[in-house]
Ligand code: AHG
Ligand code: MN
């Protein structure tokens with residue numbers, strides 16, 4: 001019987017590597033893990049309980065909000081509010097930041113940016129969805145945190161992670177010392193250490209993008225797409241197209257098998273669709289820590305200036321050699 005190590009045990013063991021830390025980040029990761037288990041329980045029952053379908057409201061993104069978007073958002077916010085380690089939250093589902101002013105949290109060290117339910121369009125059709133989170137240290141010395149505390153570059157993240165609610169439920173995260181994956185064992189209700197030191201394959205054969213937007217893609221993306229589809233035995237082409245519509249699921253699959261995910265500018269999203277603060281920066285941190293690459297086609301995602309909570313950016317992310325090749329086309333045809 002191999003020794004099972006739970007997320008909690010792993011965090012404590014790794015905690016020993018950071019003597020200066022007093023355990024706040026560990027407790028914050030634990031709080032996120034608890035909310036993830038609660039959301040997972042509802043995702044797994046979706047269809048049996050009244051959690052499918054639209055909530056009947058629009059969010060700041062102009063998207064029709066799903067009941068599970070609201071449920072997940074509520075669960076993560078309440079776990080962070082009661083955990084006491086977070087003083088401010090930025091969520092996809094909230095137009096403005098959420099200050100946590102309780103006695104215990106007002107002076108907490110950490111800020112959390114979160115996409116509580118990624119891939120909402122897949123909820124009602126039983127396809128993998130996810131949660132994405134990003135953790136920063138507060139910049140303001142004391143007193144209530146403000147929006148400025150969350151508008152930090154991706155390079156300043158302290159930790160980032162995602163949960164994928166798929167054929168199994170996994171929590172994958174980094175604190176800047178590599179990427180580790182934990183699989184939920186529902187029989188004991190614990191995330192168990194299953195994927196040590198995850199590495200993004202340097203190259204791959206899969207490309208993930210919504211080709212329905214082809215007509216409005218930048219010329220460089222069109223040329224890269226054709227490059228992927230041309231027969232060339234030496235470079236393993238044509239590649240394979242795989243697109244799930246949940247960023248977490250597409251990137252998780254590519255991290256295991258190798259591949260590139262691209263969401264470029266399109267007619268309906270002239271600045272790109274995906275959000276820098278709670279989708280692109282956390283996933284870029286994880287992918288870079290696993291040896292992959294993440295840019296907007298020209299500039300490293302984690303170096304981009306952050307001006308707005310819901311700021312959008314084009315993103316090219318995945319196997320280093322594939323992203324570099326796509327960037328060559330972007331430079332040549334821009
Ligand atoms: P969210 O459900 O959090 O709004 O994110 C959905 C995102 C991302 O998960 C996915 O890759 C992308 O939207 C899919 O967009 P298209 O349907 O336009 O391809
Ligand atoms: Mn959304």
Ligand code: MN
Pocket residue numbers: 115117118119247279
């Ligand atoms: Mn999302």
Ligand code: MN
Pocket residue numbers: 092115116117118119120
């Ligand atoms: Mn979302």
